[in-house]
Amino acid sequence: MSWFWAIIGCICNAALVLVLAPLFEGILRKVTARVQSRKGPPLLQPYYDLFKLLGKEDIESGEAPWAQRFAAWLSMGVVLAAVCFVPMGFNAPLGGAGDALVLIYLLMLGGLCTLMAGLAAGSTYSLLGMSREMMLMITLEPLFAVAMIVGAVHANSLRLDAVLGGAVYEGRFGVSGLLMLVVSAASFQALVQRVPFDIPEAETEIMEGPLSEYSGPKLALFKWARMAKLVVYAALFVALFVPWGSGLPFPLGWVLFWCKVLVLVLLVTLVAATHARYRVDQAVRYFGGMLVIAVFALILATYGY
Amino acid sequence: MAAREKLGFLRQRFGAAIIRADLTSDRRLYVFVEPRSVKEVCRALFRELDARYVITIGADDRPWSGCFMVAHNFAFDRDRLLVSVMCLLPADSPRIESISDVVPAANWAEREMRDLVGIEAVGHPYPKRLVLPDGWPEGLHPLRKDVEWDEAPDCDESGAGYDFDDPPEGCTVVPFGPFHPTLDEPAHFRLYVEGETVRGCEYRGFMVHRGIEKLAESVLGYNDIPIMAERICGICGCVHNVAYAQSVEEAVALRPPPRAEYIRTIMLELERLHSHLLWVGLACHIVGFDTLFMQAFRVREPVMWIAEKISGNRKTYGLCVIGGVRWDITSELSDELKTVLDKLESEWHNVARAVKNDKNIQRRTCGVGVADASVVKEMGLIGPVARAAGVDIDCRRDHPYAAYDRVDFRVITAQSADVWGRLVVRTDEVFESISIIRQCLARLEPGPIQTPIKEDLPAGRFGLSSVEAPRGESHHFVITGENNRPRRWRVRAPTYQNLQGVPSMIRDAQLADMTIALGSIDPCFSCTDRIEAVDVRSGAVKVWTPRDLREMAKRAQSGRHIKDS
Amino acid sequence: MLTPEQAVVGAIFLCLGGAVLTAAVASSRRLAGWAAFLVTALSGALVLAAVARVFAGGASEEPAQFLQMPALGFALRLHVDGLSAVFLVLSVLVAVPAALYGIRYMDHYSGYGVGRYYPYFLVFLAAMYGLLTTTDMMWFFFIFWQMMTMPGYALIRYEHRIRQNVRAANKYLLMMQIACVATMVGAELLALTGAAATGAGGLKYDFESVRSNLPAMLQTRPTASAIAFGLFLIGFGIKMGMWPFGQFWLPDAHPAAPSPVSAMLSGVMIKTGAYGLMRYFLWLPSPAVRAEFPMASWGALVVALGTITLFTGTMQALRQEQSKRLLAFHSIGQIGYIMLGAGACMVLLAKGGSIGATLAAVGLCGALFHVLNHGLFKALLFLNAGSLLWATGTQDLNRMGGLVRLMPLTAATACIASFSIAGVPLFNGFASKWHIYVACITGSSAVKYLAVCGLIAILTSALTLASFMKFFGASFLSRSSKLVKERFASRGRLEVGGLMQVPQVFLAAACVLLGIWPALGVVLIGTALRQSHQGWGEALAAGTTASGGAWWGVTLDNGAAVFAPAGVALVLVGGLLVALWVSRAGGASRRIAEPWLCGYAREGEHNRYRAHGYYGEIKRLFRWVGGGWRGSMVEESAVASRGNGRKSG
CATH class of the missing domain: 3.30.460.80 (NADH:ubiquinone oxidoreductase Nqo5 subunit)
Structure with a gap:
């Protein structure tokens, strides 16, 4: 029976993320517009955009169209696979099939699709963007990994239900957890590919970078996956660092969880609206500095702090 | 002396x-x-x-x-x-x-x-x-x-007519333009990029050269040209309008009445205001800071409205004729202008503070696109680019025209020679412009706004006029001629010189800095092109080849009455 | 029924006989090639039979002796135990595809005869079998070592008219002889101290004697034995490409050799170093000398060196633009992972306790699994690089591009290999790295610094991904280069023939299989450890990750870590199906267009973004790691259009 519930949980998570992601994007756009003294698009605009894109002509520029197609499918597929390992108000449905390491690498696989997309399209700009994306991934992925590992070290287990339940704050003072909270918050914009770290896309420099050659349904998939990523990372962040109240009985705990996610999305919006884009070398150095702090936090964690 | x-x-x-x-x-x-x-x-x-x-x-x-x-x-x-x-x-x-x-x-x-x-x-x-x-x-x-x-030769359209340089070893050519989100107008840069570092570039511009100068020398009359001159640029049109009128006035020793000079000054400064506000917004957009971009445009809008009230247009004011101006500023307009300025001043204080205190903007602009005083001298750079490098030049003070010798203002300079310096210079110049307009409004005395021209303008005289556009000096050279039109009219817009400084600004810079470095000169490719934008009607599915367009132009002109030819 | 030892000796002599045979028929390229392949395959079958017998529990208790000359105290003493078995399996898995690949591949060396290829290849293989099974630390170690080094030297300088290759071969020879001397001096030292400590006469160089002498030795002469073990570490470190020694010879030697040999060098030969490391540090000492042997210190040293090796090797690889040189640097990097796993095992063993023992087993299991996996995917990558070289005539990634259309099968296998080495889940590289990470991270409760080492390993896997995105992207994806277009126009077909495809497909299938069912590998290694009766082998066997379960995944003994790739694959496939349905749902039509270049520029060689441009910032930031690509320009018979005058960075 546990398998049955795992499958139901996977389907619920995936459906929830797919349906809610554009709504969060809509909220994000509306709030951005308000900050910028604009009226902004209707709340449901991202849905309209996606549906319109799904029907538009699909122009393929690469010499290997199947590689482009595969990259697009994979970008969505990976996100849907990853949501099965993320608790969304309940425990991660597929926690029995993978641990924190698997989750870290699954999310990395999501970045890999963008790389594949850029490489397959092959234009100068998409390759430039792909190179930038990779450079960011190199510095970002360990940061995110440390956050999970700190939890794992405290819990002395890599199982998702052990790590994603406030384990980061365990230990004598929870210093390492707090440090990682700061580091993760400071690099969260990059994880969800928003300003000021939307460097690989940088519309005003390299014209959406890896995605510049995509249109129609493929672009819809990439965009949808990106919106979903915001929800997935926000949920992960909440599960890792803001676990309080998740033990409440069903409707309350669940609603509280999504409220926390929403607040996080609003914070992302505000940061995105009030910052200028970093240059890639600046970003790499910035995350390099973050990594030093993260390693320090990890050392603290191993000593039980 | x-x-x-x-x-x-x-x-x-x-x-x-x-x-x-x-x-x-x-x-x-x-x-x-x-x-x-x-x-x-x-x-x-x-x-x-x-x-x-x-x-x-x-x-x-x-x-x-x-x-x-x-x-x-x-x-x-x-x-x-x-x-x-x-x-x-x-x-x-x-x-x-x-x-x-x-x-x-x-x-x-x-x-x-x-x-x-x-x-x-x-x-x-x-x-x-x-x-x-x-x-x-x-x-x-x-x-x-x-x-x-209207000579239109058959051009070789295979694209074989121009050979680009080879990039240096190890560099990839990244094409930039003519159609690029940060370029509002067509121009083509071939950036030699090694990784993310720009090692050099080649420029190919003048893609929409219309030949306004030829038109002026062969078709238009003295008083048609200001209207055409204004269309050289979509942002600093009034500058060309005034500069042309002044160069002709100088050639034939004609002096416009004082009220006209004040009005010219006011309109030039209004133009500087909206141009600088636009630029600050665009610069923020280029570095990905869209909130300030939107705010700058919001603050700018009343300037456009008051310009429309004065001249009938948000842009292309149609201000000058030889010997004066066409629009007067009434006392009601003057009062309204003052309120606009007051509001603008207080709002701009906020924006300027936000811009200047933003760490991210500083990070993206300090030390970026450096053109120091020696580059300024060698490449003849002008305007905010020169002033940001500590080169204290400003035609309004150095070669005074209109009413600038009768108003007080500071020439803003900076020493950092980078994009940040240009940002500071432009942000602060806004306040100077507000002050200049206020002084002009205070000194505006009743009187005529045009000097009447009694006889034909003498031929073969030379006229030079330098006008400080928002982007730097606009220089017009005129040789007067027969048939109510000049023999030669040469426009040198500020971007013409400033663009030549871009390669040295972006050499060994990051690719990401290229757009903001280019943006920092406030490039106006149409100024260099002396063009008119082609209106592409939406919905048309036919692809116009250059040949079609030429045919269309010829048909259009054959049916038109061409004055005085 | 042959004993395992007899089978291996048979395989060795078969190979040696095959060497003579191929030398005799070398005038016919094709015949020599098939002969070499058949000999390789037969010897492989013999070895596999031996291994199967060992796994079935039929390992001999004692080493078997051959060629005895009691008067001289000389005998070929072989013993096939579990540890040897794992490495033997790897040798066969790599050697057979490499031999098959070579048949057609060698055709493109038209200026060089195969008489200097196949015989050496077979001697090389024989030496490998021998070195992995001999228990003699002196004479037969020396003989097999030289049997491996000398043909290796000849194979690396196969294209001897290119000066660079000769230089590379000389470097290789020099380093191998230094390693040989270091290891032999170490063995001599152990034998001397052993004799002195126990007072027994005569020098004994076999494992059993040394093992039995070890407790006394460690008690009375700790310094001498420490020096001996230090020399072993240096010797085997040189062999396997450990930092800082690997950088001297490995990146030059691997690209110089013909590709199947590169596959053997990187896939198997350097693993003999890892074998030596495990054999001498984990199988010579045993639980009996737990108190005396400074396992914690040696382990810490190996962990530190492993971490440095994996980071520097990979970071230097990131700067490479020559396909095989890039792969060679990655060999160093991946050896670092193996060392990290083995080192983690050592320090955790020293720490003891139940969790220590469990995680030590996970670490060793990860290291051995990675030995196997690295052999498979790296051999595949070298074969891919060989196919690229065969098709385009260059190793320069800058001059390739868009080959996926022209070489679809090679591209697919290269993609699998790249994902494997980059540690993408569902491929075998991740399965073994997962073990190493688990050992490091959960092991940090016992040994603090392991967590940071694990983190560096995770960071490095991102670097590996970057490097292989470049390798794969610059050659197969992106846009066709001028060179590729010209080659295609002149040859009509670039994809390699069936004989070269089969080995690639075989290795790729193995990578996927082990990636989705890592339990296969874990069970194999667990069985192997149980069949290692000496040293720590058997003690560790108990702690290997439990396998089985619904998806044949792997689970840590105490359940603190789980990984069931088949389950992950299932949801991923589900997600892909949803994506597929979504993309079809709108009924959008498709069209092919040129990439957008801002409307004026035409696509050409100049505006292709080439391998040189990738990751400029990271390369600049880590310039201090070294590993310049300069001097790496491979001399080619074809007209080389790229000069050396570029600035790096």
Whole structure:
């Protein structure tokens, strides 16, 4: 029976993320517009955009169209696979099939699709963007990994239900957890590919970078996956660092969880609206500095702090 | 005084090589020089007397003197003096020694002269085609008087007409433009990129060159040209409008009434206001800070409205005629303008503070796109680019025109020579402009706004006018002529010089800095092109080939009554 | 029924006989090639039979002796235990595809005869079998070592008219002899101290004697034995490409050799170093000398060196633009992972306790699994690089591009290999790295610094991904280069023939299989450890990750870590199906267009973004790691259009 519930949980998570992601994007756009003294698009605009894109002509520029197609499918597929390992108000449905390491690498696989997309399209700009994306991934992925590992070290287990339940704050003072909270918050914009770290896309420099050659349904998939990523990372962040109240009985705990996610999305919006884009070398150095702090936090964690 | 001094110096150095000199006032000097000495004279002016290079003009003067004419214009900003070194070249061999190795800033102007007038600059370091399109036939020079204004040769459209340089070893060429989100107008840069680092670039612009100068010299009349001049640029049109009118007025010694001069000043400053506000917004957009971009545009909007109230248009004010202006500023408009300015001032304080205190903007602009004083001198850079490098030049003070000699204002400079410096200079200039407009409004006295012209304007006179556009000095050169139109009208927009400084600004910079470095000169490609935007009607599915467009243009003009031709 | 030892000796002599045979028929390229392949395959079958017998529990108790000359105290003593078995399996898995690949591949060396290829290849293989099974630390170690080094030397300088290759071969020879001397001096030292400590006469160089002498030795002469073990570490470190020694020879030697040999060098030969490391540090000492042997210190040293090796090797690889040189640097990097796993095992063993023992087993299991996996995917990558070289005539990634259309099968296998080495889940590289990470991270409760080492390993896997995105992207994806277009126009077909495809497909299938069912590998290694009766082997066997379960995944003994790739694959496939349905749902039509270049520029060689441009910032930031690509320009018979005058960075 546990398998049955795992499958139901996977389907619920995936459906929830797919349906809610554009709504969060809509909220994000509306709030951005308000900050910028604009009226902004209707709340449901991202849905309209996606549906319109799904029907538009699909122009393929690469010499290997199947590689482009595969990259697009994979970008969505990976996100849907990853949501099965993320608790969304309940425990991660597929926690029995993978641990924190698997989750870290699954999310990395999501970045890999963008790389594949850029490489397959092959234009100068998409390759430039792909190179930038990779450079960011190199510095970002360990940061995110440390956050999970700190939890794992405290819990002395890599199982998702052990790590994603406030384990980061365990230990004598929870210093390492707090440090990682700061580091993760400071690099969260990059994880969800928003300003000021939307460097690989940088519309005003390299014209959406890896995605510049995509249109129609493929672009819809990439965009949808990106919106979903915001929800997935926000949920992960909440599960890792803001676990309080998740033990409440069903409707309350669940609603509280999504409220926390929403607040996080609003914070992302505000940061995105009030910052200028970093240059890639600046970003790499910035995350390099973050990594030093993260390693320090990890050392603290191993000593039980 | 200064003019005589410089002339004395030149006479002493070059003796008989100086054929003739015209001193129309103590602020203008026209020296006619033997062709073989031109380069040395320019070297003496540029290197020894530390003049600033302005522009080189080639003219086909064969119908009148039987010669081609070349003029190299220089400015002595401290002495309020503009100098034109002129020489006549025989009609059968229009060749002159290039001055680009002595005055690097003359690079483009000499290439343009070769392209459009067919005067060869011998020994030019980089003699590639500049203005003419890729497939344009060799030997056809549109600005020669024997070429019809609507000449449309068959161009080789295979794209074979122009060879680009090879990139340095290890570099990839990243094409930038003509259609790029950060470029509002077409221009093509070939960036030589190694990884993320720009090692150099090649520029190919003038993609929509319309030939306004040819039109003015062959079709339009004196008072049509200001309207056309205004269309040179979508942002600083009024500058060209005023500069043209002033150069003609100077050539024929006509002085507009004081009220007209004040109105010109007000409109020029209004234009500077909306241009700088736009630029700050765009700069923020380029570095990905869209909130400030939107806010800057919101703050800017009332300026456009008041301009519309005054002139009937948000842009293209249609302000000047020879000898005055067309629109008056009534007392109601004056009051309204004052309120707009008050609101703008307080709002701009907020925006300026937000911009200047933002760490991210500083991170993206400090040390980026550096053009120091030596580059400014060598490449003839002007406007905020020069002032940000601590080069204290501003035509409003140095070559005063309109009512600028009657108002007080500071010339804002910075020392950092980078994009940040340009940002600071422009942000602060907004406050100076507000102050200038207020002073003008206070001093605006009743009176006529036009000086009537009684008789035909005399032919064969020279006129120079430098107007400080938001982007730097706009320089117009006019030789008056017959048939109610000039023989030669040469426009040098600020972007023409500033663009030549871009390669050195972006060399060894990050690719991400390229857009903001380019943006920092506030490039206006249409200014260099002297073009008119082609209105592409939406919904049309037909793809217009260049040939179709030419046919269409010919059909249109054959049905039109062309005045005075 | 042959004993395992007899089978291996048979395989060795078969190979040696095959060497003579191929030398005799070398005038016919094709015949020599097939002969070499058949000999390789037969010897492989013999070895596999031996291994199967060991796994079935039929390992001999004692080493078997051959060629005895009691008067001289000389005998070929072989013993096939579990540890040897794992490495033997790897040798066979790599050697057979490499031999098959070579048949057609060698055709493109038209200027060089195969008489200097196949015989050496077979001797090389024989030496490998021998070195992995001999228990003699002196004479037969020396003989096999030289049997491996000398043909290796000849194979690396196969294209001897290119000066660079000769230089590379000389470097290789020099380093191998230094390693040989270091290891032999170490063995001599152990034998001397052993004799002195126990007072027994005569020098004994076999494992059993040394093992039995070890407790006394460690008690009375700790310094001498420490020096001996230090020399072993240096010797085997040189062999396997450990930092800082690997950088001297490995990146030059691997690209110089013909590709199947590169596959053997990187896939198997350097693993003999890892074998030596495990054999001498984990199988010579045993639980009996737990108190005396400074396992914690040696382990810490190996962990530190492993971490440095994996980071520097990979970071230097990131700067490479020559396909095989890039792969060679990655060999160093991946050896670092193996060392990290083995080192983690050592320090955790020293720490003891139940969790220590469990995680030590996980670490060793990860290291051994990675030995196997690295052999498979790296051999595949070298074969891919060989196919690229065969098709385009260059190793320069800058001059390739867009080959996926022209070489679809090679591209697919290269993609699998790249994902494997980059540690993408569902491929075998991740399965073994997962073990190493688990050992490091959960092991940090016992040994603090392991967590940071694990983190560096995770960071490095991102670097590996970057590097292989470049390798794969610059050659197969992006846009066709001028060179590729010209080659295609002149040859009509670039994809390699069936004989070269089969080995690539075989290795790729193995990578995927082990990636989705890592339990296969874990069970194999667990069985192997149980069949290692000496040293720590058997003690560790108990702690290997439990396998089985619904998806044949792997689970840590105490359940603190789980990984069931088949389950992950299932949801991923589900997600892909949803994506597929979504993309079809709108009924959008498709069209092919040129990439957008801002409307004016035309696509050409100049505006292709080439391998040189990738990751400029990271390369600049880590310039201090070294590993310049300069001097790496491979001399080619074809006209080389790229000069050396570029600035790096």
